Amino acid sequence: MTLRWEQVVIDCADPAALGRWWAEALGWVTVLDDPGAGEYEIRPAPEVLPGLLFGASPDGKAGKNRLHLDFRPADQRTEVDRLLALGARHADVGQSGEESWVVLQDPEGNEFCVLSARTD
Template identity: 70%
Template sequence: MALEWEQVIVDAAGPQTLGRWWAEALGWVVVDDGPEEYEIRPEKDRLPGLLFGTAAEGKTVKNRLHLDFRPDDQDAEVARLLALGARRADIGQTGDEPWVVLQDPEGNEFCVLAPRRA
């Protein structure tokens, strides 16, 4: 039996708006821009993707699942994401972690990790 990771589903108040934000943040392409579902992928035929669907309720607590990203330059990437509309998030970190916790425009947390050591 084989499993292929297709996508991560993200509930959103505005699937198109949030999906467009993530497409710009990641440099990914849009593969479905319907009003109820908005899907992006690294490339048209490359998996996994992110699928943004409509949620009736808003986000109220810390995510139980979040994405981690490892850039070449953490400071530059955090600055770029903040300029796109991300916000810093306090989820109880102590301050000496090698990652930065941010939230997307709808409050979903994600981490920007320090560059990988050689």
Template identity: 70%
Template sequence: MSLEWEQTVVDAHDPAALGRWWREALGWVVVDDDPRWYEIRPALDRLPGLIFVPVPEAKTGKNRLHLDFRPDDRDAEVDRLLALGATRADIGQGEQHWVVLADPEGNEFCVLSSRRS
């Protein structure tokens, strides 16, 4: 038996707006912008992707699952994401070598320390 990771589903109040934000943040491409969902991937033929689906309720509490990203330059990447509309998030992490941010709908994600050469 074999499994392939196709996508991660993200509940959203406004799937298209949140999907566009993540497309810009990640530099990915739109695969499907159906009125019922919005899907992005690293490239049309690459997996996994993110698919944003509508839900009526707002996010409450800390995410049970979140994404971690390791950039070449953590501080520059945090500044870029904040300029795109991310916000700093406090989930009780204290002082760490990573930065916790939230997307425009409040979903937390981490920007890890810079990649070492």
């Protein structure tokens, strides 16, 4: 296969602010901060892909995301509490309450899930 996964692009109102939030949430580094182009990119390390690229968009978020990120921490409760303290919010996307994951939103309303620890 000749394709390589480069990054996930997230449209947002304020690329730098949202990019900095995600960099702090994930412990990643900034590799691009271009206000003129309206782009902000973060990666796990400068040479490690895939990354997250935040791009300016005049369109506001409407409805549930069709694509979202899942994260699997060692301790779900600790990570949910930490992300909430950073500014994430709980999100209701129709879950029953019996799920093993927690749905959160970043500061611009993009949903993501914090999964329970693996048991295998």
